[in-house]
Amino acid sequence: MTTNPKSRIQNPKSAFTLVELLVVIAIIGVLVGLLLPAVQAAREAARRIQCANHLKQLALAMHNYHAAQNILPAGAYCADANNTYCESIYNCHNWFISLLPYVEQQAAYDLLDFKKRTRESPNREVILDWQLPTMMCPSDPHAGLTGHDRFSPSGCREGSHIAGTFSDRSMGASYLPSAGPVAPCNNRPCTSLSWSDMRNDQPGRRAGALAGGAPGLFAGGRTAYSFDHCRDGLSNTFLAGEALPSLYLHRMLFHSHYNVGTTHYPPNYHRILGVPNGPFTRGVGAGLGFKSEHPGGLHMAMADGSVHFISESIDYRTWVFLGDRASGEVVRLP
Numbered sequence: 521m522t523t524n525p526k527s528r529i530q531n532p533k534s535a536f537t538l539v540e541l542l543v544v545i546a547i548i549g550v551l552v553g554l555l556l557p558a559v560q561a562a563r564e565a566a567r568r569i570q571c572a573n574h575l576k577q578l579a580l581a582m583h584n585y586h587a588a589q590n591i592l593p594a595g596a597y598c599a600d601a602n603n604t605y606c607e608s609i610y611n612c613h614n615w616f617i618s619l620l621p622y623v624e625q626q627a628a629y630d631l632l633d634f635k636k637r638t639r640e641s642p643n644r645e646v647i648l649d650w651q652l653p654t655m656m657c658p659s660d661p662h663a664g665l666t667g668h669d670r671f672s673p674s675g676c677r678e679g680s681h682i683a684g685t686f687s688d689r690s691m692g693a694s695y696l697p698s699a700g701p702v703a704p705c706n707n708r709p710c711t712s713l714s715w716s717d718m719r720n721d722q723p724g725r726r727a728g729a730l731a732g733g734a735p736g737l738f739a740g741g742r743t744a745y746s747f748d749h750c751r752d753g754l755s756n757t758f759l760a761g762e763a764l765p766s767l768y769l770h771r772m773l774f775h776s777h778y779n780v781g782t783t784h785y786p787p788n789y790h791r792i793l794g795v796p797n798g799p800f801t802r803g804v805g806a807g808l809g810f811k812s813e814h815p816g817g818l819h820m821a822m823a824d825g826s827v828h829f830i831s832e833s834i835d836y837r838t839w840v841f842l843g844d845r846a847s848g849e850v851v852r853l854p
Contacts, residue, residue, distance in 0.1 A: 692765025700736025
């Protein structure tokens with residue numbers, strides 16, 4: 521009996537060698553390394569779109585308020601500057617509280633008592649621990665509820681700033697109205713750091729209790745402006761923009777002190793430490809600028825309601841005068 525020689529041949533077992541396995545792992549690692557930045561970029565693009573939509577909603581709320589009242593909200597409604605320092609600038613109703621009915625928060629607005637300060641009942645119960653997703657930038661991991669312990673070094677008594685105690689929380693401000701090119705000089709006279717016609721009105725402090733005014737469409741105190749005051753054109757003037765609550769003590773949504781933004785400082789100043797002809801510092805005033813966690817720039821809403829992504833490398837002169845409602849300067853969005 522003969523056997524088929526082919527039956528004696530055994531098929532060798534196929535397997536990866538160690539070198540082949542390492543090569544495959546290396547290739548997979550390279551592919552993941554190439555894909556990860558693309559995925560992160562896609563996620564940031566989605567977050568940017570959502571953030572721009574939030575700012576758009578805020579701009580539309582301001583327009584709807586203006587249509588009903590023929591004027592924009594004042595920055596803060598502190599009635600008496602003759603009180604103590606803390607009492608004259610803190611726990612007053614502010615611009616955002618005025619907008620509540622126009623951001624689909626009529627029920628919350630109806631619960632407030634405008635004859636009382638925000639630290640008093642029933643106002644504090646409305647404000648504390650109330651989170652508003654449409655007022656949060658999704659690119660900022662610190663957006664949302666922020667602890668009031670940030671106020672503990674201020675020298676003003678516990679509960680005097682917004683409401684509650686230092687252990688309570690309320691919303692940080694991810695978006696702010698624009699006061700234009702305001703040089704923050706506290707309570708003393710000062711000269712402009714950059715442009716001779718940049719005004720030195722104060723966005724906070726005494727303007728939080730007085731009608732100090734500002735060159736933009738909002739001021740920190742009781743002065744309010746209408747779109748008729750915007751002589752440079754609604755499409756050429758900032759209305760509101762992004763802010764980072766974690767980088768500045770007073771960046772709180774229901775705050776009545778330093779509660780507007782200034783174009784005196786370049787956009788994303790936390791990443792840019794200076795520009796030509798602008799000797800800026802890291803002082804308290806620097807926190808008043810517009811900032812974001814978006815790479816390369818931030819969103820600003822124009823007075824016509826449109827929202828644009830502004831590069832942090834924008835020409836400084838253009839940036840300054842886009843914030844001024846009536847500078848007479850011919851500047852356009854880049």
